[in-house]
Protein backbone atom coordinates (compact mmCIF):
# COMPACT_ATOMS: atom_id res chain seq x y z
CA UNK A 1 0.00 0.00 0.00
CA UNK A 2 1.25 3.43 -0.95
CA UNK A 3 2.19 5.54 2.05
CA UNK A 4 2.50 9.34 1.76
CA UNK A 5 5.43 9.23 4.15
CA UNK A 6 7.41 7.13 1.71
CA UNK A 7 9.04 9.50 -0.76
CA UNK A 8 10.19 8.68 -4.28
CA UNK A 9 12.74 11.14 -5.69
CA UNK A 10 13.13 11.50 -9.45
CA UNK A 11 16.17 13.34 -10.80
CA UNK A 12 18.25 13.75 -13.94
CA UNK A 13 21.33 15.67 -12.82
CA UNK A 14 23.15 17.37 -9.99
CA UNK A 15 20.69 16.42 -7.25
CA UNK A 16 21.20 19.28 -4.80
CA UNK A 17 17.47 19.44 -4.03
CA UNK A 18 17.48 15.69 -3.39
CA UNK A 19 20.44 16.14 -1.00
CA UNK A 20 18.69 18.95 0.88
CA UNK A 21 15.58 16.77 1.30
CA UNK A 22 17.71 13.79 2.37
CA UNK A 23 19.56 15.96 4.92
CA UNK A 24 16.27 17.18 6.38
CA UNK A 25 14.87 13.65 6.54
CA UNK A 26 18.05 12.48 8.30
CA UNK A 27 17.81 15.41 10.75
CA UNK A 28 14.22 14.51 11.61
CA UNK A 29 12.90 17.72 10.02
CA UNK A 30 10.73 15.83 7.49
CA UNK A 31 8.69 12.98 9.00
CA UNK A 32 9.19 10.62 6.08
CA UNK A 33 11.66 8.26 4.53
CA UNK A 34 13.18 8.22 1.08
CA UNK A 35 12.08 4.88 -0.35
CA UNK A 36 13.79 5.15 -3.71
CA UNK A 37 15.78 7.57 -5.89
CA UNK A 38 15.37 7.15 -9.65
CA UNK A 39 17.34 8.79 -12.46
CA UNK A 40 16.55 8.62 -16.15
CA UNK A 41 20.12 9.58 -16.99
CA UNK A 42 23.22 7.48 -16.43
CA UNK A 43 26.02 9.30 -14.60
CA UNK A 44 23.64 11.74 -12.93
CA UNK A 45 25.72 13.05 -9.98
CA UNK A 46 22.55 12.96 -7.85
CA UNK A 47 22.15 9.24 -8.46
CA UNK A 48 25.77 8.57 -7.51
CA UNK A 49 25.29 10.57 -4.32
CA UNK A 50 22.13 8.59 -3.52
CA UNK A 51 24.09 5.36 -3.92
CA UNK A 52 26.88 6.71 -1.75
CA UNK A 53 24.35 7.54 0.96
CA UNK A 54 22.98 4.00 0.86
CA UNK A 55 19.57 4.71 -0.70
CA UNK A 56 17.86 2.36 -3.12
CA UNK A 57 19.16 4.28 -6.16
CA UNK A 58 17.99 3.12 -9.55
CA UNK A 59 18.90 4.06 -13.07
CA UNK A 60 15.91 3.63 -15.37
CA UNK A 61 17.19 4.97 -18.70
CA UNK A 62 14.66 6.84 -20.78
CA UNK A 63 16.65 6.87 -23.99
CA UNK A 64 14.78 5.32 -26.91
CA UNK A 65 11.52 4.74 -25.01
CA UNK A 66 8.20 6.39 -25.70
CA UNK A 67 6.92 8.64 -22.91
CA UNK A 68 4.26 6.34 -21.50
CA UNK A 69 6.35 3.21 -22.00
CA UNK A 70 9.05 4.83 -19.86
CA UNK A 71 6.61 6.15 -17.27
CA UNK A 72 5.14 2.68 -16.77
CA UNK A 73 8.59 1.41 -15.73
CA UNK A 74 9.01 4.27 -13.26
CA UNK A 75 5.49 3.91 -11.82
CA UNK A 76 6.10 0.18 -11.36
CA UNK A 77 9.28 0.87 -9.38
CA UNK A 78 7.54 3.53 -7.25
CA UNK A 79 4.66 1.16 -6.46
CA UNK A 80 6.99 -1.69 -5.67
CA UNK A 81 8.56 0.61 -3.08
CA UNK A 82 5.11 1.71 -1.78
CA UNK A 83 5.86 5.35 -2.55
CA UNK A 84 3.04 7.74 -1.66
CA UNK A 85 4.62 11.09 -2.54
CA UNK A 86 6.73 11.61 -5.65
CA UNK A 87 9.20 14.52 -5.63
CA UNK A 88 10.66 15.67 -8.93
CA UNK A 89 14.05 17.22 -8.23
CA UNK A 90 15.58 18.34 -11.49
CA UNK A 91 13.82 15.56 -13.41
CA UNK A 92 14.03 16.77 -17.00
CA UNK A 93 10.94 15.07 -18.39
CA UNK A 94 7.26 15.80 -18.80
CA UNK A 95 5.07 13.17 -17.17
CA UNK A 96 2.43 11.29 -19.18
CA UNK A 97 -1.27 11.42 -18.24
CA UNK A 98 -0.82 7.78 -17.18
CA UNK A 99 1.88 8.67 -14.61
CA UNK A 100 -0.14 11.62 -13.26
CA UNK A 101 -3.28 9.44 -12.93
CA UNK A 102 -1.38 6.93 -10.79
CA UNK A 103 -0.41 9.57 -8.19
CA UNK A 104 -3.25 12.11 -8.11
CA UNK A 105 -2.14 15.21 -6.16
CA UNK A 106 0.86 13.25 -4.98
CA UNK A 107 3.57 14.54 -7.31
CA UNK A 108 5.55 17.69 -6.50
CA UNK A 109 8.06 19.68 -8.54
CA UNK A 110 10.30 22.64 -7.84
CA UNK A 111 10.84 25.36 -10.41
CA UNK A 112 13.36 28.26 -10.20
CA UNK A 113 10.91 31.09 -10.98
CA UNK A 114 7.62 32.49 -9.74
CA UNK A 115 5.22 30.47 -11.89
CA UNK A 116 3.37 31.07 -14.12
CA UNK A 117 6.27 33.35 -15.12
CA UNK A 118 9.16 31.72 -16.93
CA UNK A 119 8.22 28.04 -17.20
CA UNK A 120 10.56 25.60 -18.93
CA UNK A 121 14.31 25.61 -19.23
CA UNK A 122 16.70 28.33 -18.02
CA UNK A 123 14.07 30.14 -15.97
CA UNK A 124 16.71 32.27 -14.26
CA UNK A 125 18.11 33.46 -17.61
CA UNK A 126 14.56 34.14 -18.83
CA UNK A 127 13.93 36.29 -15.74
CA UNK A 128 17.13 38.30 -16.28
CA UNK A 129 16.44 38.78 -19.98
CA UNK A 130 12.89 39.95 -19.28
CA UNK A 131 14.24 42.45 -16.77
CA UNK A 132 12.02 41.52 -13.82
CA UNK A 133 13.09 42.94 -10.46
CA UNK A 134 11.70 40.02 -8.45
CA UNK A 135 11.81 36.33 -9.25
CA UNK A 136 11.91 33.31 -6.97
CA UNK A 137 11.01 29.65 -6.78
CA UNK A 138 7.83 27.62 -6.75
CA UNK A 139 6.84 24.18 -5.46
CA UNK A 140 3.77 22.95 -7.29
CA UNK A 141 1.74 19.85 -7.97
CA UNK A 142 2.56 18.19 -11.25
CA UNK A 143 0.13 17.54 -14.05
CA UNK A 144 0.86 16.52 -17.62
CA UNK A 145 1.60 20.11 -18.68
CA UNK A 146 4.93 21.88 -18.26
CA UNK A 147 5.36 23.56 -14.83
CA UNK A 148 1.61 23.98 -14.63
CA UNK A 149 -0.13 22.34 -11.62
CA UNK A 150 -1.54 24.02 -8.47
CA UNK A 151 1.04 25.98 -6.47
CA UNK A 152 1.89 24.78 -2.95
CA UNK A 153 4.48 27.41 -1.89
CA UNK A 154 6.48 30.23 -3.44
CA UNK A 155 9.34 32.44 -2.31
CA UNK A 156 10.26 35.80 -3.86
CA UNK A 157 13.89 36.72 -4.48
CA UNK A 158 15.07 40.14 -5.69
CA UNK A 159 17.03 40.37 -8.92
CA UNK A 160 20.13 42.51 -8.33
CA UNK A 161 21.63 44.86 -10.90
CA UNK A 162 24.90 42.94 -11.11
CA UNK A 163 23.26 39.47 -11.29
CA UNK A 164 24.32 36.97 -13.92
CA UNK A 165 22.39 33.75 -14.57
CA UNK A 166 24.94 32.05 -12.31
CA UNK A 167 24.70 34.41 -9.32
CA UNK A 168 20.91 34.56 -9.54
CA UNK A 169 20.64 30.77 -9.87
CA UNK A 170 22.82 30.30 -6.80
CA UNK A 171 20.65 32.58 -4.64
CA UNK A 172 17.45 30.92 -5.90
CA UNK A 173 18.91 27.45 -5.30
CA UNK A 174 19.57 28.30 -1.64
CA UNK A 175 15.89 29.12 -1.24
CA UNK A 176 14.82 26.06 -3.22
CA UNK A 177 16.57 23.83 -0.71
CA UNK A 178 14.54 25.35 2.14
CA UNK A 179 11.24 25.69 0.26
CA UNK A 180 11.03 22.13 -1.07
CA UNK A 181 11.26 20.58 2.39
CA UNK A 182 8.74 23.08 3.75
CA UNK A 183 6.30 22.18 0.95
CA UNK A 184 6.77 18.45 1.55
CA UNK A 185 5.92 19.05 5.21
CA UNK A 186 2.75 20.93 4.23
CA UNK A 187 1.62 18.01 2.10
CA UNK A 188 2.58 15.41 4.72
CA UNK A 189 0.62 17.32 7.37
CA UNK A 190 -2.59 16.62 5.46
CA UNK A 191 -3.73 20.13 6.40
CA UNK A 192 -4.58 21.34 2.90
CA UNK A 193 -7.14 20.99 0.18
CA UNK A 194 -7.33 22.04 -3.45
CA UNK A 195 -10.03 24.47 -4.61
CA UNK A 196 -9.77 25.00 -8.35
CA UNK A 197 -6.14 25.89 -8.82
CA UNK A 198 -5.65 27.02 -5.24
CA UNK A 199 -3.94 24.95 -2.58
CA UNK A 200 -5.66 26.08 0.64
CA UNK A 201 -4.08 25.44 4.04
CA UNK A 202 -6.55 24.04 6.58
CA UNK A 203 -6.53 23.04 10.23
CA UNK A 204 -4.87 19.65 10.80
CA UNK A 205 -7.32 17.03 9.57
CA UNK A 206 -9.58 19.78 8.10
Ligand code: GRF
Pocket residue numbers: 011013014015016017018046089090091110111112173176
Ligand atom coordinates in the same frame (compact mmCIF):
# COMPACT_ATOMS: atom_id res chain seq x y z
C1 GRF B 1 16.68 23.30 -9.84
O1 GRF B 1 16.97 24.63 -10.16
C2 GRF B 1 15.19 23.07 -9.92
O2 GRF B 1 14.43 24.18 -9.58
C3 GRF B 1 14.99 22.72 -11.37
O3 GRF B 1 16.12 21.98 -11.73
C4 GRF B 1 17.21 22.32 -10.88
C5 GRF B 1 17.68 21.04 -10.25
O4 GRF B 1 18.83 21.24 -9.48
N1 GRF B 1 13.73 22.02 -11.57
P1 GRF B 1 19.36 20.03 -8.58
O5 GRF B 1 19.59 18.84 -9.53
O6 GRF B 1 18.33 19.73 -7.55
O7 GRF B 1 20.66 20.51 -8.00
